[in-house]
Amino acid sequence: MSLREQKKLETRRTISHVATRLFIDRGFDQVTIADVAQAARVAKMTVTNHFSRKEDLVFDIRTDFVDWPTNLVRAAPSSPAVVAVRDGFLTALGERSAMLGFAELPFIRMIRQSETLSSALTEMHLERERVLVAALLDRKPEPEMLSRTAGAHLTSVLRLLFEDVWDWTWADVPPEELVSRVRKSAGLAFAQLEPAIGTL
Incomplete structure (x- = not known):
């Protein structure tokens, strides 16, 4: 640079x-x-x-946020997408990464109290899905619906876990307990996805 x-x-x-x-x-x-x-x-x-x-x-990390799961999948071409995203998620969880929603309470409150910012965050989650679906279609163009549903499921899990991070931060759950809760929820969610998405 x-x-x-x-x-x-x-x-x-x-x-x-x-x-x-x-x-x-x-x-x-x-x-x-x-x-x-x-x-x-x-x-x-x-x-x-x-x-x-x-x-x-506010969302200066928008591009990083949107591209994050796609980058995980592209960085592990020989791994199933669900495994690549799961492993990347657990690594990021240990780092308490902003990609998963980790933020200070005043920042979370600011966004939740603004319709404009809340809508922008929703847009970011939807864009995450579109970008990931495009990457999965590169892996497996046909049948198209398989990649579309896989991308939707993966990003839905990420969004739900993101919301959990924010809800538990809002509830003043201690940091170590919060990480433990998210890890448990992530384990359950990704375990459900693996049989459905398979080796894509």
Whole structure:
């Protein structure tokens, strides 16, 4: 990565971080792009050049989030998709990764209290499914429905586990217990999927 690209990435991260703090403190709907620009000490156009939508300021990891299960599948071409996603999930669980929904309670509260942000998160989960289905179709183009249902099932499990992480964080479940609960739920969910999806 060139120095210029590094600087652009640092600027983007700074803007996202500053914006998220403002949204948490004041509420998403109460903060304008101009407020973000002023707090981040950049021009308003700089903010809009990096983020086409206001909600993108919060979901700066959108691309990573959407592509995550697909990257797991592509990184393990000889493994069944369900095994690749399960193993990747358990590794990420040990890291308490944001890909699984791990976040501080104020961040979760901010999103749940905003219809715009909640809708954007739903879009991200749906996009996750579309991208994964496309990758599974590359593996097995026919019958198409097999890859479509496999992708839908896998991403549905990821979404349900994501919601569990948020619900238990909201309920102030201790971190170690939360991880233990998620690991148990994931084991049950993926065990159900393996016979259904098979070796795809």
